[in-house]
Amino acid sequence: MTNNERTLSQSLWDFFCSLKLTMFLFITLAVISIIGTIIPQGSPSPEYLQAITQNKLKLYQSLGFFDLYHSWWFMLLLALLSVNLVACSMKRFPQIWKTITRPVTVMNDGLEKTLTNLTVIKASGNAAELRDGVMRVLKTEFAEPLRTEVNGVYHLFAQKAPWCRLAVYFVHLSVVIIFIGAIIGSLFGYKGFVNIMEGEGVSKVMSRSEKEIDLGFTVRCEKFSVSYYDTGAPKEFKSILTVLDNGQPVPGYNRVSVIVNDPLTYKGITFYQSSYGKAGEYHFTVSDSNGKNPIDLVVNSNSSAKLPDGSGMHVLEITEDISPYAQGLSGPAANIEVHTPKGGTRRIVVYANHPELNMQQARQSGGPLFQYKGGKERIYTGLQVAKDPGVWVVWFGCFLMVVGIYIAFFMSHRRVWVRIQNGTITIGGNASKNQGGFQLYFERLVEKIKAQLSAEENK
Amino acid sequence: MTSSILFNITTLAYLISMLIFFVFLASRIKALGIAGSATAFVGLAVQTVAIGLRWRESYALGVGHAPLSNLYESVVFFSWTIVLIYALLDLRYKYRIIGAFVMPFALLGMAWAQLGLDSGIQPLVPALQSNWLLYHVITCFLGYAAFAVACGISIMYLIRENHEKSTSANEQSIVATFPTSRVLDDLNYKAIMIGFPLLTLGIVTGAAWANYAWGTYWSWDPKETWSLIVWFIYAAFLHARITRGWVGRRAAWLSIIGFAATIFCYLGVNLLLSGLHSYGG
Ligand code: HEM
Numbered sequence: 132m133t134n135n136e137r138t139l140s141q142s143l144w145d146f147f148c149s150l151k152l153t154m155f156l157f158i159t160l161a162v163i164s165i166i167g168t169i170i171p172q173g174s175p176s177p178e179y180l181q182a183i184t185q186n187k188l189k190l191y192q193s194l195g196f197f198d199l200y201h202s203w204w205f206m207l208l209l210a211l212l213s214v215n216l217v218a219c220s221m222k223r224f225p226q227i228w229k230t231i232t233r234p235v236t237v238m239n240d241g242l243e244k245t246l247t248n249l250t251v252i253k254a255s256g257n258a259a260e261l262r263d264g265v266m267r268v269l270k271t272e273f274a275e276p277l278r279t280e281v282n283g284v285y286h287l288f289a290q291k292a293p294w295c296r297l298a299v300y301f302v303h304l305s306v307v308i309i310f311i312g313a314i315i316g317s318l319f320g321y322k323g324f325v326n327i328m329e330g331e332g333v334s335k336v337m338s339r340s341e342k343e344i345d346l347g348f349t350v351r352c353e354k355f356s357v358s359y360y361d362t363g364a365p366k367e368f369k370s371i372l373t374v375l376d377n378g379q380p381v382p383g384y385n386r387v388s389v390i391v392n393d394p395l396t397y398k399g400i401t402f403y404q405s406s407y408g409k410a411g412e413y414h415f416t417v418s419d420s421n422g423k424n425p426i427d428l429v430v431n432s433n434s435s436a437k438l439p440d441g442s443g444m445h446v447l448e449i450t451e452d453i454s455p456y457a458q459g460l461s462g463p464a465a466n467i468e469v470h471t472p473k474g475g476t477r478r479i480v481v482y483a484n485h486p487e488l489n490m491q492q493a494r495q496s497g498g499p500l501f502q503y504k505g506g507k508e509r510i511y512t513g514l515q516v517a518k519d520p521g522v523w524v525v526w527f528g529c530f531l532m533v534v535g536i537y538i539a540f541f542m543s544h545r546r547v548w549v550r551i552q553n554g555t556i557t558i559g560g561n562a563s564k565n566q567g568g569f570q571l572y573f574e575r576l577v578e579k580i581k582a583q584l585s586a587e588e589n590k
Numbered sequence: 591m592t593s594s595i596l597f598n599i600t601t602l603a604y605l606i607s608m609l610i611f612f613v614f615l616a617s618r619i620k621a622l623g624i625a626g627s628a629t630a631f632v633g634l635a636v637q638t639v640a641i642g643l644r645w646r647e648s649y650a651l652g653v654g655h656a657p658l659s660n661l662y663e664s665v666v667f668f669s670w671t672i673v674l675i676y677a678l679l680d681l682r683y684k685y686r687i688i689g690a691f692v693m694p695f696a697l698l699g700m701a702w703a704q705l706g707l708d709s710g711i712q713p714l715v716p717a718l719q720s721n722w723l724l725y726h727v728i729t730c731f732l733g734y735a736a737f738a739v740a741c742g743i744s745i746m747y748l749i750r751e752n753h754e755k756s757t758s759a760n761e762q763s764i765v766a767t768f769p770t771s772r773v774l775d776d777l778n779y780k781a782i783m784i785g786f787p788l789l790t791l792g793i794v795t796g797a798a799w800a801n802y803a804w805g806t807y808w809s810w811d812p813k814e815t816w817s818l819i820v821w822f823i824y825a826a827f828l829h830a831r832i833t834r835g836w837v838g839r840r841a842a843w844l845s846i847i848g849f850a851a852t853i854f855c856y857l858g859v860n861l862l863l864s865g866l867h868s869y870g871g
Contacts (some may be wrong), residue, residue, distance in 0.1 A: 150829055150832060150833040151833060151835075152825055152834060153826075153829050153833070154829060154830065154833055157822045157823070157825050157826035157829070158822070158823075158826055160820040161819045161851075162823050164815050164816075164818060164819045164822070165819060166813060168809065168815050168816060168859070169790065172810065200815075239712055240851055266822075276855045313808075322806060360653070360713045362712075362713065364712075364713060364715065365715070366713065367719075380608055390802065391719070391804065392719055392720040392722075392803045394802070394803070394805070401805050403803065403804055403805050405804075420627065484708075514804070515804060515805050516733045517804075517805030517806065519801075519805070519806075522801060525797075525807060526798070529794040529798075530798070532790060532794075533790055533794060535786045536786065536790055539788055540854065541783075541784045542789060567776070577628070
């Protein structure tokens with residue numbers, strides 16, 4: 132029984148440590164990510180929904196294909212990758228740690244067979260003197276050697292940069308750190324959006340998940356402007372913002388300009404220039420087509436108003452002065468759209484200074500009589516709002532990853548062993564990376580040792 | 591002299607270099623190998639001057655910015671980085687013949703840019719007005735270029751390995767002049783060792799820029815996602831080398847697939863999918 136348990140947990144452990152699982156996860160993650168760039172993410176467009184069958188839609192929805200990168204099984208794959216990574220690193224780490232902290236300082240036959248760089252030099256003379264000669268070369272050309280004596284045979288061992296074997300573990304750790312940073316961000320941060328009218332302030336923003344979030348301070352938009360290149364392409368979108376805490380402008384946050392690529396951060400919350408638009412408030416009088424039962428009506432841009440007869444209307448466009456567009460007419464006018472309860476749509480122009488035209492229009496259509504009374508239009512700035520307390524954890528992870536990868540690839544743990552006995556000197560070496568480069572290096576080192584020894588012999 | 595004339599000279603140089611390499615492949619005359627790389631280096635030098643000149647010209651037009659802002663400029667820069675990475679490998683490892691499999695990529699880029707793309711210098715849209723653009727684009731493209739070189743080497747590997755399996759060792763043929771499959775495998779790894787850290791840095795700088803400009807370092811935009819797909823594939827390649835059953839041919843195929851994904855990330859995403867990146871041209 133216990134035996135079975137052990138083999139089960141053992142094979143589970145082996146499964147999580149296996150590099151085959153790693154390959155499977157990398158390739159699966161790549162393929163799934165591709166699917167997510169083909170199937171539209173978020174809320175799919177009506178055209179797309181019409182193009183696929185009901186069954187397909189149901190299937191996609193239940194599998195979370197429209198928010199694939201946040202679906203439970205995508206998360207599961209990432210979690211598996213993390214477990215795989217940690218398990219594999221844990222399994223290998225003790226061996227690596229031993230290599231670093233308790234190096235093999237004596238080259239015996241077993242080790243000698245595994246070394247690809249190996250040279251034997253015949254040298255006559257006193258073994259201790261030979262040893263000292265080789266030590267001098269190693270010290271000046273490579274690294275301070277460690278010497279041991281076993282049964283009258285001298286051994287030297289020298290190494291460089293053993294710690295760079297740890298780099299791979301830091302790379303793996305960095306992946307976990309980045310995941311932790313992302314989790315912190317999604318638990319304790321938010322992304323939101325807010326429109327602020329020129330001259331107004333807001334202290335609440337709407338998060339992407341449609342929750343209202345209290346900022347704890349107020350942001351006022353003093354001004355918004357757009358500038359253009361000569362070609363007519365937009366050059367700069369700029370909001371002038373002021374932060375007010377307890378009703379008072381915060382020093383250093385008074386009338387700061389925020390442009391694309393240059394946001395404003397206050398108390399860990401950052402505001403990004405994202406869009407802009409015009410919003411207006413328009414006043415009308417609406418009555419029956421004979422002028423009876425007048426009521427006042429206020430219509431906002433981007434929304435529609437209900438009329439007494441059950442139809443709806445919204446404003447398409449307004450102008451403060453109609454004269455450039457229509458000869459003989461003057462004053463403000465509004466282009467509106469009326470939707471009748473039966474589903475009909477009419478577009479009409481309503482004037483402020485020409486009631487007779489408005490009446491004529493009402494008579495012709497048999498609909499209500501509109502009278503435009505003017506309106507106010509203001510510009511608003513659209514700001515992206517974000518708070519992410521995990522972002523520095525992510526940057527730390529990225530830093531660790533980049534540095535770690537660099538060290539793992541371009542630095543190498545190099546070791547040289549020397550054995551001196553009865554007139555033969557055996558030199559062996561290996562490197563954890565860039566074997567070709569080390570081979571050349573090793574050959575040169577051997578040449579220097581030979582030169583040193585023959586110089587000493589001739590003395 | 592204007593940059594566009596120099597770009598034409600560059601294209602010509604890459605064409606000549608490639609043709610010399612092809613003749614080198616067939617004839618195995620050593621001098622031709624040297625001539626092939628020399629021509630490529632001349633092209634690289636001319637192109638470097640041309641890119642600098644175009645940068646200056648943009649200032650003369652009053653819209654000064656680094657020449658990395660639209661499809662034309664990025665394709666030109668991509669060619670430049672490919673030849674640069676090739677030059678580095680060539681100077682270090684002296685396997686000239688790789689040029690025959692790498693220069694076609696550089697030539698293809700330059701020819702497409704010069705013949706098929708709008709080379710006008712446009713002002714920068716607000717979204718691109720940031721120094722991050724420079725860091726991000728340079729690291730990404732150096733990474734892409736290393737992958738292009740690795741792809742060329744992998745194709746050579748597959749040809750060579752087939753040959754080694756099917757013919758006796760001392761037979762005379764073009765393929766016999768290739769470096770051995772072991773050397774090619776190693777060079778492939780070396781090229782990816784250059785590319786992977788650069789791509790990682792490219793993704794990180796991209797994320798840093800996105801965070802700075804929009805407040806999210808990662809939003810699963812198609813371009814971001816594709817760069818991650820490319821990254822997964824090369825991460826798989828790196829681990830393939832230490833996994834039993836994945837060395838050799840499979841690793842070479844991973845490198846080729848990785849480069850195909852790289853090209854899709856660079857061009858396909860803009861042409862076929864929609865997103866925040868603007869090299870669609
Ligand atoms: C996103 C995740 C990962 C990244 C970025 C990553 C990165 C790396 C890098 C850069 C290397 C060095 C490769 C080389 O020197 O050629 C490496 C080696 C290695 N990785 Fe990963 N890795 C990841 C996931 C994993 C996972 C899940 C495992 C699980 C088994 C794993 C196991 C290994 C092993 C065993 C080595 C070799 C270590 C050695 O040479 O001593 N890696 N990894």
